[in-house]
Amino acid sequence: MRFLSWLVTTAIALAVATWLVDGIYFTGPTRGQAEIEHKLVPLVVVALILGVVTSFVKPVLTVLSIPFIVVTLGLFLLVINAALLKLTSWVAGQLDVGFHVERFWPAVGGALIITVVTWIVDGLVGDDRR
Structure with a gap:
């Protein structure tokens, strides 16, 4: 159940981003x-990737x-998340899923949005990991 959540x-x-x-x-x-x-299955595949x-x-x-991370007081984690989103886009491209992240700044914005939306949805749904 936790995996599905x-x-x-x-x-x-990802859809919001x-x-x-x-x-x-x-x-x-x-x-x-x-x-x-057309986009529901690729969305789930990209979430898995x-x-x-x-x-x-x-x-x-x-x-x-x-x-x-220490010098930037944690803001470098946003750069890491953006790099991971770009890597996800590359892997999805290799698998011909049809998901694209064009440049670095959209990746930063997408990483920020994904983080915030995940926090909000986890807060609304409730986190059963505790």
């Missing part, structure tokens, strides 16, 4: 029922970046 939360956060940030998008139809049908990338790559990057 995490997956839905991450998918919602693609909706709000110009440089983050899914390929395919852009309106109506066709858009929902982001979860795998975050689980395996983020701890390594965080440990290697401790001096930068």
Whole structure:
């Protein structure tokens, strides 16, 4: 149940990021029922890719970046999250999922939005990990 809750939360956060940030998008139809049908499975796949990338790559990057994180009072974590979102976009491109993050600044904005939306949705849904 916890995995499903995490997956839905991450998918919602990704959907909000693609909706709000110009440089983050899914390929395919852009309106109506066709858009929902075409982008629902890729959204879940990208959420899974982001979860795998975050689980395996983020701890390594965080440990290697401790001096930068300390000097920037934690703001470098946002850069790490943006890099992970770009890496997710690259992996999705290799798998032909149709998810794209164009440049660095949209990745930073998307990482910030994903973080905030995840906090909000976790707060509303309730976190059963405790």
